[in-house]
Every structure is written in structure tokens, then in C-alpha cells.
Amino acid sequence: MEPAELRRAVAAGRATAAEMGFQVDDAVVIHNSDRVALRLVPCDVLVRVAPPGHLTDSEFEVEVARRLADVGAPVAELDPRVEPRVYVRDDFAVSLWTYYAPVGPEITPAAYADVLERHHAALRQVDLDAPHFTDRVAAALREVTDRERSPELSDSDRSFLSDTLGGLSSTISGDKAGDQLLHGEAHPGNLLNTKRGPLLVDLATCCRGPIEWDLAHAPEEVGEHYAGADHDLIRRCRALNWAMFSAWRWRQDDHMPDRGHWRVEGLHRVRAALDRCGA
Template sequence: MTKASALTEETAHRTLVAVCEQVGLDPAGAELIRIGSNAVYRLAKPVIVRISRDSETVENARRQVAVARWLASKSYPATRALDVDQPIELGGHVTTLWESASEREEYAPLTQVAELIRRLHDLDAPASLALPQSQPFAKLDEYLPDLELVDLSDAVFMRERIGQLRSRYDALDFALKPGVIHGDANVGNVILDRDGDPLLIDLDSFCLGPREWDLVQTALFFERFGWHTEDEYRAFVEVYGFDIMTWPGYPVLAEYREISMTLWLSQKGVSDERAAAEVHKRIEAIRTGGSRRDWAPF
């Protein structure tokens, strides 16, 4: 395996040019949309190129492409993988290519988010897709070393809190039948395409597991963050057909999501003072039961 160079704008663009040459696309005029866990480009031709930080994600990238092609075979409205041999490993990075659904980022209303989640939960994945079982706490364990670099005392507290949360999670009695889940379903992952129709994106966390995971973020964003109105949330519940906030396990999944959002940000906090301050503020809110309504987006 080739050792990955750090994912900077320079190395990402170099990888972009090499990948485009390999698949016969023109990188001229490519727009860097964002750079974080991935570098994401939009080409002049309606194609999205995602470049990972390292090649450890190759299996996940293969799965994303396979999931996208399976969803396309079911006429399910999700992001479509470009019809090329992919993922592509170059320079220690893994690249995937996708059809660009729109030139602007416009999110679907919650009723359409609920409809797509409900339709997804109606599907049964074939065994050939080899979807993994949900392992939510494995991701938290990956983030903790970054938090230790930001604030060791916060890391000690969070490690203990995660241990308590894991015990509570293991005791949960889920209300919904498990199956295919997006794993990160929320309004930010359902966009409107050029025709104004909703489209599910970001298939990184696709797996098999409790369906409640695809409902908790919408409830959390309404109940604790105030990002959705009560009318919007009630409409979401009516379309999907289940209110996760009435289930006794909701607070456990909600706290998990808060911790996950905070630990994810700790990666940036290692080199970004503003992100580090936000991480500390969030942990204090978790520690004391303080308001989440001032959590800044990143």
C-alpha cells in the first residue's frame, strides 16, 4: 500500500488531475467544494470527485459504490456512482466519482427526508452486498486520541462517559425491526436535484442495524438544538410513522450523537483553536446538562 501524503489542497488537486487522466475526464475548472474527511470537487462536467485522506478507507469506498449501484437497480433516489472502474487508489488516497445531481446545495424539506428514510427501510439488501453490522462505538474509539491532543482532562471525562453510554446502549430494547440503514440520516444528507426531487447522499455509513439510528438526528436537531420547528418534526413523524422520542432508548442514542459530533470536531481542534474551544464548550454542556442551542456549526 502506498503511503498517503497529507490531504492538502495541493495534494488533493494533484490526485484529482491524475485520477481524471486515468478515467478520461477533464479537471480544468474543477471547483473544490470542501476539504475535511474528504476533498470534494465538482468538475466542469457534472461529476463529483471525492478524495479520501488515506487508503485505509478503500473497503468502505468499494462498499459505497456497490450500495449506490444496488440502490440504482431498485430505482431508489440516491447519489449515483459514475460508470467507471472505481474506487481508484493513487498516491495513498482513495477516490470515488459520482454523478453531480445539482450545481447548488439545497436541502429537502423534512417530509421528503422522512419519505426517503421510510422507503430505504422498506428495502432488503442482498447478501452479496455484504453490509457490515452497525458498530457505533468503534467510531468513538477512533476519535478519542485526537481529543487527548486537544484537552487531556476532557478526554478522560469523555472516555468514562462513553463507557457508561456503552452499558446503557447494550441494555436497549429496540422498537423497530433492524435492517438496512443509512447510518447518518438527517436533513444535511438529503439534497434536491436539478428537477427539485430529493436525493439521498453520503453513503459512507451504510450498514445493517437498528432503524432508530436513522431517526435520532432529526429528533435531536428539533428537541435539543432547535434547528427544526415542532411543526416540521411532527410532519416528519407523520410521514415516517414512528416517533423515536416516545421510545425510552431515545436519550441514549441522542447522547451518542452529541458525543460523536463533538469527537469528530476534535480532529480539527488539534490544529484549529476555534474548533478546540468549541469542543471544550460542547463537552461542558454534556458534563453539566447545559444548553446545546449555542453549538456552532462546523
């Protein structure tokens, strides 16, 4: 979020928690992107604040968290001291979560794979109406094909990303028999090492697809420890994921730090990933 919007988001998060009876002396910004994560002290509540227009996404995330907590999934949980719901303040969508202090050591590939296996097993016990991962690919493709949305993308790179997004998406989604609910973006930034063990966060990305889509977001060594994983499919999913990442960087309204670097690096990583899977 931009500084002005961030200040309003922090104020909305603090006011919501205070209204729930929590003592809020300070708010520490833990993460700031399309939504903000705040640690409130001394009450030790993690508050997630989504900008106007994202109420439905926040409500979906809360519902996913509630359902997964019921089946013992290795995920961050909502704060048990308040009603599990989304609060609206100043048009921001605010949800209150348990704060988990990070601990060491670094999560090993084997432990990472174990978390994903247990998470996928829990998701198979949950009935949720979630989008297919290809819906997000289609959204990325729209950014690439619309010159007004990505005016600085060259014709050759536009064609390259368009062909990659469309071609890999069709190939990967051709057989949906093995699809199931997924985390959606199970990258290292969404896996916390806590006193309870590794826990997945950012559940709003829940979608349907092959388990290899989640594995493609994890470090490459993780797939080696996941029983029954299709390593060729992981490589194709990884190439598609990098193509999506690259597409977002070329949006005119993208605000990722060091965007110029990641525009170039993203395209490089797409090509490298395609080479690895023989495409």
C-alpha cells in the same frame, strides 16, 4: 485534509478524471473533511477522494451505491460514463459520481421522512455485509478511554462520556430483532435537494441498526412524519449520537474547525439530550 494533502488529493482527482477522458479545466472543492468532494468543470463530474488507507471504505461506498441504484433508492449515483469502481492514484482512493446541482426550496420534514422511508425500504432489498452502528460507538469509546488519544479530556468528562457511550449503546442494541441496513449518518448535510428530488449522499456510513438511528441524525420534526417510529428510541439514539460527536472532538488529532467551541458545546448537547430522554 491539511492544505498540502488537499492539493495532492485535488491533483489525484483531476488526473483520474482526465485519464478517463473527461475535460477538466478546473476543480471546485465542495467538501473537505476526512475525504474531499470535488466538482470538476466543464465535465460536471463529482469526484470523491479518500486519503491513503481508506481504499476499503471507498470500495464499500461504491458497492453500496451500485446496489442501491439497482433497486431505485433515492441516492446519488455513480457517474454512468465510467466503470463503477474505485481508482487509486498517488495512494488516494478516487471515485467518480454524478454531480447534482442543488435546488430550492428547503426540504420539509415530511419530505425528509419520505426519503428515509423509501431509502430504508430499498435497503431491505439489498444484501450487504455492513458493520453494526455499535461498532462505531465502540471506536468512539476507545478514544475516550485512552488518555493518550484524548489527553485534554478531564477525568469527570471522560467518565461521563464513557458511561454515556457504553450505557446507551448497550440499552439501544439490546434487541436487534428490528435492525436493518441504514444510511448511518442521515443528517441534513447528507441530503441534497436536486431536480430529481431529495437524494442521500455519503453512502460509506451504511451500517446496521434500528431505523431510529437514522432518524436521530435528522431534525427532530422528521420523526413525527415517519410511520411507526419509536420516539423514545429516537431520543436515546440522538443522545448517543451527540456523545459520539463529542468523543471525536476530544481526539488529539481531530481537525474540525472551531474544535474548541464544539468540545464544550458537544458536552452540553449530550447532557441536554439525556435530560430529554430521562436518562
